[in-house]
Amino acid sequence: MPRLKLFYRLIVRPLFREPIRLALMVLAVALGVAVVLAIDLAGNAAAGSFHSSMESLAGGNDLEVVAPGGAPESVVATLAEQPHPLRITPRMEDFAVDTRTQETLSLIGLDLIAEGSRYVSESGVAAEDSRNRQTIEESIQELEDPKSIWVSPSLGVKPGDHLKLLINDAVQDCIVRGVLPQSSANESVILMDIAAAQRALNRHGRVDRILIKLPENANIEEWRKKLSELLPAGVEVRPQGAGTQENRKMLAAFRWNLRLLSYIALVVGAFLIYNTISVSVVRRRPEIGIVRAIGAGRNEVLAAFLGEAVCLGLAGALIGVPLGRIMASGAVKLMAATVDSLYVSSRPGAIGLSWSSVALALAVGVGVAVASALSPAREAMQVSLTDAMAQGRREYIAQTHKGRDLIVAAILGALGAFAARMPAFAGKPMFGYLATILLIAAAAYAMPALVNFVSQLAAQALGKLLGVEALLASRSLAASLRRTSVLVAALATAVAMMVSVGIMVGSFRQTVVAWMNDQLPADLYLRPAGDPAADRHPTISVELPGKIAALPGVAAVNRLRAYEISYNGMPATLASVDLRVLRAYRNSNFFSGRPAAQVLGQLRGQNNVIVSEPFSYKHHVKAGDTIALSLGEYRASFRIVDVYCDYASERGYILMDRDVLLKYLPDPAPTNLAVFVAPSTDVDQVRKEIQEVAAGHRILIFSDRDLRKEAVRIFDRTFAITYALEAVAVVVAVMGIAGALIALVIDRRRELGLLRFLGAATGQIRKMILVEAGLLGLLANLAGFALGYFLSLILVFVINKQSFGWTIRFHWPFAVLLGALTVVYLATVISGLYPARVAARLNPLEVIHEQ
């Protein structure tokens, strides 16, 4: 207790003497913790606990049978004929859009006559009531009625209601027969009889998945092998939920990168805590001397300063937890939209703030605070009694270590450059991350030399330009070198991440725009209505392309068909195009450098494919390699003839000739159409004609310009969360600067008071502090820009490539960078307003008298 009392008197109480500075520091830590927690919670809800929406009503099974394009119904018969007590559940799985809300819902088709008792009888009071009113015959009629559906309670409809659903390109009027029990997964599901689903989806004779329940205590792997032998080559038997696992694996890189990005604010916060504790140690050197002289040991001094850091970290974390929970609500929407458009259809789960999340946030806040405070606290511990009273020695040390720090910076920089050249480790760009950390550390070590050099250089020039206040400001910054360096390092880190991510996103955006110019040669593009998603491929009625092709203004129609497949345990997209049309119009080149006509000519009618760059990178395949693909019940080998640029999805594409794919999967319905308008024909006129032809079909028509605009919109939405994270890091840094300037004003009050004695006007004092804030901003912008450039090279060419497999062309987004840097600079100057006010209001008599 006596020690706690001492700790309170010597450490905690002085903190409250500067309440605004204390509040800024705590808030800076709180924001850092909040961002980490928010991304963790949102990532977990949107991607981490990814639960495929297709797993609805599929619990309790052991194995699943799947085949790209669907398994033939004969497979169900084969399995059912086995003399084993297996429970076989064939399913149709797709999506439907609720036309009232435009919400995309999972559409599940089950054999309700055979299985209905398991679902419908459990379907809650509403269904129970409706069934009680009916005869068995009426119930069977309802089950067989292709319009009958059963829905999740979240849809807010009751038995007897009509619901218009968009399935593929047609709207179907369905009748709600019952409401399913509330599920814990927050899902919205439409259930219909399997035959009705096949009819609605136009996939006769095929089922999307067959779930198998094995006998009790069966060995799943043995059964998997046994059943695989019974089934056609292309049909895969795997543990139930393997698809979900694949998707989780695919989402891991996305989550991983976002999580790392969320730590930037915390890194910035760490610099600020380091600075706060350093300032605390410098200020209290005489006190350290006194308490050491009257009996305190070195360890007690160490514990006192670490205790101060714990207080800051704990207070920040306690505020950060509720703040993070609030921020997670916003983040989860952005993340879910990205997951949907780039990866896989999913519905974010509820945000769960568990005790473990709270504990993690507290550990992160306190851990980072203690780690940051360790070095200054150790210095405090080593202060000798005779040194304790010596003023200015700390700054002297920073001055004399500049050379050594520069050497350390050079070594760290070289190690960073080396790490950046290393390949991915365990599929993750671990060395890329290491290179980033090393470069940030190198910059931090180089900062004292940089600050000293620039402020000395600037002193005279600024003195002439802005007067004696600027001269004093620059000298003051150079004199408080260590403190200034840490502050500049903190803000520079935030600026660097902003610049590097800005360059990376700008480069990526420019690359995508250039790619779209090559990839979108057609005049009009058609797809079924509803939200697009990377793994949803609703089809267009088979007869529609022919009708459109017959229009007088249409030169050609290209039919694209896409299927979701699993390749080497990872989701991918298999697509086919009409190569005759593609050969005539496609003008992009391939990685081999060969002309498109030559490459695509090799696909025509043959088991040859081209693959997208992410597919090639993920699966380590290249031109000339052979890949084996399951297509329906078949398994066939295809030779990769080339690799092409693709930025549409990170999943990876395999592209083949339409005629070849139809041999294996004979469903002719396309998922997208590209319409080439005849020369000298009005595109708008053709569009109108297509709309007339497509009347009755829910088709969206885009011009190439619309499509580009939509792609850019999705792109910008994808990176919105990135910008938000950067903004928080910059806010944290600017708050740190404000807090540190207040500390600087308080520590230099004697000097400021003296200046008043020497004839300085209050306006001059104010100007001096604002120039200091401006200089800090300038230095941080300069250092941050330089560091950001190098980090952007790592982001573009190492981390992005090793995470997602995309080649991005480097591009300087000048306008964005200039705007962002100006905003940061202005924010830094504005952060100096309050400290400047404090400085101007100091009573010179009091502060001089204190001495």
Add this chain to the structure above:
Amino acid sequence: MENDDLPEERAAVRRMAILSLQAVTKEYASEGQCVRALDGVSLEVSAGEFVALVGRSGCGKSTLLHVAGAMDFPSTGLVLIGDKNTSALNDAQQTELRREKVGFVFQSFQLLHTLTVQENVELPLLLAGNPAAREAALERLHWVDLDGLGARYPHQLSGGQMQRVAIARALAHSPRILLADEPTGNLDSTTGAAILDLLVRLTRERKTATIMATHSPEAAAVCDTLVRMRDGRIEEITRR
């Protein structure tokens, strides 16, 4: 030596009072209590006059210096610097007045360690926007016998040299009034004596009105006027 001037000459100079305190009181609140730091103080100081304020700690010496230097307002009474009533001036006008007429010297030198010696001396001139600061600073350093040390930093000087720099800085803008608060308090007796000689010499040469708060009997001995203070009041004025 100027301090060997004839008494008649000093008497003539004394008649030209450039600082006048008339029934000045200064009160302030401390922990809810009203404290009277100055109580009816009247004093006139003329150009070339060297005044020593003596008395126990807390008797009001520093407060008198502050109101005399337009760093603080009197609660009642008048402080006239030249013909300017400091109470009638706003903050900017007070600053202007200090820039033109007042120089301060402190016990603990109060030099800016981030600036060189020359830059410290230039500082008041630069704050006042004087473009000829460099030349003036070099001249002031010559006055205090510190030629050639302008490029050094304060921590490279001895205590006596630092106080000389502080004096040179206080004289940078040729003030009419020089206020020194215990200027020898942090110095050994030999160095302190040298600083006193310097202050006396400069007071005579530059015709400044110098007021020095001190505890030192040696310092009190070299002044023209000795002012004894007690509990915020002037107990005795001895003119020599």
